[in-house]
Amino acid sequence: MKKVTPMMRQYLEIKKNYKDSILFFRLGDFYEMFFEDAIIASRVLEIALTGRDCGLEERAPMCGVPYHSSNSYISKLIENGYKVAICEQVEDPSTSKGIVKREVIRVISPGTVMEENLLDNKKNNYLMSIYKNNDKLGVSYIDITTGDCYATIIEEQNLIEEIAKVQPREIIYSDDVLNQKLDKISILNNIYLNKKSSCYYSLDEDILFKYFTKEYIEKLNLLNTVEIKYSLIGLLNYIFNTQKQITSNINNINIYKSKDYMSIDIFTRTNLELTQTLRNKQKKGSLLYVLDKTNTAMGGRLLRKWIEQPLVNKEKIEKRLNLIEEIKDNFNLREDISEELKNIYDIERLCGKIAFEKINPKEMISLKESIEKIPNVKNILLNSDTKHIKSLANEIDELKDIHLLIDNSILNEPSITLKDGNIIKSSFDERVKNLRELTTNGTYLIKEIETREKEKTGIKSLKIGFNKVFGYYIEITKANLKQFQVPSNYIRKQTLSNSERFITDELKQIEEKILNAEEKIKELEYELFINIRTEVYKNINRIQKVAKIIAYIDVLNCFAKVAYENNYCKPNINTSGKLSILNGRHPVVESIIGEENFVPNDTELDTDNFKIGIITGPNMAGKSTYMRQVSLITLLAHIGSFVPAQNADIPIVDRIFTRVGASDDLSQGQSTFMVEMTEVSHILKNATKNSLVILDEIGRGTSTYDGLSLAWAIVEYINEKIGCKTLFATHYHELTELENKFKGIKNYCVAVEEKGEDIIFLRKIIRGGSDQSYGIHVAKLANLPCEIIKRANEILKDLEKNDIIEKNINSSEVAITNQNFSDKNEELKQINFLNYEKENILKEIKSLNIINMTPIEAMNVLYNLQNKVKAIGDDTL
Structure with a gap:
């Protein structure tokens, strides 16, 4: 050093x-x-x-x-x-x-940026803090641009789900034990991780009292809630250490419980494409894109939050639905609200800029113009013939004093930078008025001197100029100087190639007055602006409350507009467990192809007689779209939105699970099938009887018999052990046998019309099972070479001729029915399922208690058996 x-x-x-x-x-x-x-x-x-x-x-x-x-x-x-x-x-x-x-x-840092070009104006920019205390985690997160702060306690096993819900840009955490979990989700979701976060090693525990009053902290019982307390202390220390100041826009903590919202795991969020598409990670094509008719950035952020955190409280859901209904049926109300809201700037983030002393004069005018619209919004709501909307209007503070302060003090077209002057109105401060007059008069004085010197010297081209080095000067060309006797009061200051520059005592005196006035007015305007900003800062809590009400109204109006334009219905919310949808539609697909081109479908599920619907039918026929639309309609109802259906009766659902499609996870060394089984395992461990489960083509990632066995066992397990409402799409037609064996399972299929060698997908879900996959027909629609289609049909006919399919059905039924294998020894020997010939393998199969196996255990047993047969050799087959 x-x-x-x-x-x-x-x-x-x-x-x-x-x-x-x-x-x-x-x-x-x-x-x-x-x-x-x-x-x-x-x-x-x-x-x-x-x-x-x-x-x-x-x-x-x-x-x-x-x-x-x-x-x-x-x-x-x-x-x-x-x-x-x-x-x-x-x-x-x-x-x-x-x-x-x-x-x-x-x-x-990613979680503390204030710069607009780094922020999505319709998405919160959260900084998250995680404090580990044994198996409990305190989780808190703040958007410093808006001041929104939330905190909760969760089990460690639910951490990834919480992060997927919040979608923070940056995470600080107290314990390196969390590294492995956080590493993976940070890569997948582009989250910045502060490993070994310094804020947890030198904590100022008094920082809570710098942001909040003692009474407020005691009211929330923060000091006795260890996990939340230290999570917040770490978070606030980090903000202070990076921003170097305490700000009053962080003035409220929303403490919540995870059970207050529907749980949606990361797989389901991805599969349902709630806020971004699966393929290109874009908003366009997602549910959010269809719903987002908000007029303000604040409303856009709240809408996203509602989609990411559906409610599970019936009263809260119905409150939203009732408010939306009042707006939906009133065209003038909808349009009037939109007209006023579209002229309101992002008040929440303007408050953040005020708090962090980053607001410029033009942005202060944006705040004034936004406040100007608030009384209009309030009057529109009050004058409407609505009950619930009027009560909401009474909560709006018109902020007239803030508007008056800014309107009286700041120019309507001020400069952007604080130290360049041209900010404060002359009428606001007498000193500004006098100095501004002096600078204006000084300009006239300079012009008078220039005119006088032209007359005195007779040089018409004489001019008075200014630069930062020499100040004001008299400039005369060298051609004129040859015929001109320089007056004694002219002091030569600078020689140029074509001219000479002079100064006079009179010119310097006026220059000093003008420059001093300009400098003083800039300093004075800066000082006055800081005082105005401080005064507004004192009222930041009031402004934030109004901003949240405006955002709330914006989202309600948005949902009303979407419901009216897209012909959505108001769902009935029940606690009986019955799910009934008449002519339901997929909101995203419908928005692309139009309601008139979308084939609607009905859905009936309950917790007793019809828990599981097994859906068979060809690929591309619409099974996945149908199942996704049931999930999305259910989720929309829990958000408090109207839904794309003719009629809908939706039960309170604690969780929605979807397993639709899969891909290799190369970073973790997992194959497609392992990813599929991992997701299914997660569902089976966490689903309850009040959950909605969507499973699509389970088992297709492995061999036919392994896959069929697993699919069968999984359906049985869900029906007998969990009892949740489930839609199970499959290409295993053998699973249709389950309807005859278990109460609560019913078969459905996708209607197909055959015309010669061609097929037409009718997109209609009907009662009954399908016994064909129409895979070759789909391949033909995909324009595979004709010779491949022809050869595939030949092979199919040979297989059907040899009755392979029928034998497989019989063998699989024997293999997985709940019967004692010892009573079926003779029948088992005739099975062509795998044709085992070794006595020890037969004994092992006889001893299996399949009905009590978990799906993962069943998979492991099948895998070991397969390896043993391979080890024996092909001559035994």
Whole structure:
């Protein structure tokens, strides 16, 4: 350290406290980066890597970016998963001796960004904190741009599900034991992980009292709730250490219980494409895209939150439905609300900018213009002939004092930057008025001097100019100087190639008055703006409350508009367990092809006589669409939205599970089938009788007999052990036999019309089972070569001729019925299922108690048996 230069010593001293960040070190008009930071930044930002003498034998790697355009470079680093520490000069270089004092004034990370170009205006930007206490986790998260803060306690096993629900941009956590769990979900969801988060090693436990009053903390019982307490302490310490200030926009903690909302695991969120599509991760094509008719950014964020966290409280759901119904049936009310809301800016994030002292004058005018619309919104609601909407209107604070303050003080077209002046109205402050008049009069005085000097000298081209170095000057061309005797009061100041510049005592005196006035007015306007901002800051809690009501109204109006335009119905919410949908439709598919082209379907499920629907039929016939639409209609009802159906009676569901499609998870070394079985295992362990389960083509990732056996066993297990409402699509036609063996299982299939060698998918779910897959027909529709289609038909006829299919059905039925294998010894020997010939394998099969096996145990047994047969050799088959 002694060898390095003083400036580099200062850099290294600051850098050691921000090892996990790229340090933007201010040198003049640039932010410079050195050593490893420079190497990383030059690669990510695609800027030149140079070097600088630092006192060491080798030059320090260095790169830099202009400070006035640094936001775009910071944005790129954040998007690539880095944190940026902004180190500024905190004293005037012209008055300081030696090295200018520098400090980190802010750390920008994915969870603490305030810059608009890094934020999705209709999505919260959450920073999450996790505190581990034995097997309990305290989870809290904040969007610092809006001040929204939430906290809960969960079991460790539910952590991934909670993260999938919240979708934070950044996570801090207290225990490295969580590394493995968090690593995987952070990669899949682009979450920045702060490993070994420093905020949990040097905690200021008093920080809670810096944000909240003692009475408020005691009311929430935070000090006695260890998990939430330390999760919040870690979170608030991190925010303070990165933003270097306490802000009043974080003034409320919403403590909730996970059971207050429907549980939706990460697989189901992905499969149902709630907020983004499975294929390209885009909003377009998702449920959110169909529903989002919000007019404000605040409403857009709340809508997303409702979709991600469906309610399970009947009264709360019905409250939303009743409010939506009142708006839906009133065209003028819907349109009037939309017209006013579309002119309201993002009040929540404007409050965040005020709290973090980042709001500029133009944004303050945006706040004023937004507040201006609030009385109009309130009057529209009050004048409507609605009961529930009127009560909502009475909660709206019109914020007239805030509007009056901004309207009286700030120019309607102010400058963007704070220190350039042109912010405050002359009528607001007498000093501003006087100084502004002085600068205006000074301009006239300069013009008068210019006119007088032209007349006195007779030089028409004489002019008075200004630059920052010399101030005001009189400029005369050299051609005119040859015929002109320079007056004695002209003082030569600068010689140019074609002209000479002069000053006079009179000109300098006026210049001093003008420049002093301009400088003073800038300082005064800046000071006045800070005072106005502080006054608004004192009322930030009031403004936030109004913003939340506006967002709430926006989402209700959005749902009403969607319901009216798309012909959705108001669902009845029940607690009896009955699920009944008449002419249900898939909201997303319907939005693409149009309601008139969508074939609606009915659904009837309950908790006793019809728990499980087994759906057979060809691929591409619409099984998956049908099952997804049942899930989405159920979920929409729990959000409090109207649903795409003619009529719907929806039970309170604690969880929705879907297992639709699968893919290899190469990062974890898992095959498609292993992923499928893992998801199914998760469902079977967590589903209750009040859950809705959607299973699509279970078992297709392995051999026919393994898959069929597993599918059969899984259906039995759900029916007998769990008893939840289930839709099970399958290409195993053998499963239709289950309807005859178990109460609560019914067969359905997709209607198909055959025309010669061609088929037409009717997209209609009808009662009964299908005995064909129509796979070759589907291949033909996909335009496979004709010779392949022809050959496949020949092979199919040969197989049918040899009665292979019938034997397989008989053998599989024998293998998995709940009978004593010892009583079926003679029949078992005639089975062509695997044709075992070795006595020890027969004995092992006889001893199996399949009906009491879990699906995973069944899979392991089948796998071991298969390997034993392979080891014996093909001559036994």
